Amino acid sequence: MVEWLRRRFRRWFGDDEAPDYDLPDPDLAAYDHGLGELRLDGELKGYLASVRVRMWFPARQWWPWFVIVWADGGKDRAFEDYGPKWYTVRELDAGYFEHYPDSGEAEVYEFSWLAPDEAGARWTELGLTEDDF
Template sequence: MVFSGPWPHDLRLDPFRDAVWELSRDGRVEAFMTTEVSRMRGLPFFWVKHEWLWYQVNWLDGRRDHSNEDYGPEWYLVAELEPGRFEYDDGLVFDAKPVEGPHRIDLWERYGPP
């Protein structure tokens, strides 16, 4: 447990730091997911340092889901996205891939956290 000193940096989370993921089905893009890794102090003691993952699904029709969170050490969303899949709440399964370059920057500005 990290109480003092530098914040932990989970290398597994690096692909999810200020990232945009393309969500598609049958080759058709339906949404973009934004992910961000932040720092927090939490259980079992408030002074223990952790990282947590924030994510939000942003639909092409303009709808934006409420943001969600993922916590380690399990990192359920990370485990789901690493092989390139994302299962939405209603059982829809999407192919997921990170967006890179200038397109990621444009999408992050549009869909990233306020």
């Protein structure tokens, strides 16, 4: 856990800070009730669900929220992302998702979006609601 905090602190405030990220899609359309698969070595481990809301302060921009739904049906607590760094969005755009469970050891999943119609059907199967975010 301590190493995880150190990595996050360095990432947020340290010398190895990532540059600002230019969104390929400034509307973040894929994040509007989107759903993507999380895989390790090709094996489905869970899903990453997202919604987007409009942030008004400090900048008027999209504000995506995420929830992990594991293959066993368990759901993690919601988390957010926002610019100008867009740490989670930049990972997803690159086809991966780095997760830090309570153990503090990073898990890097392959990530790919489901088609919108498939995502909508899977949201229902997974029992996702707006209250999850």
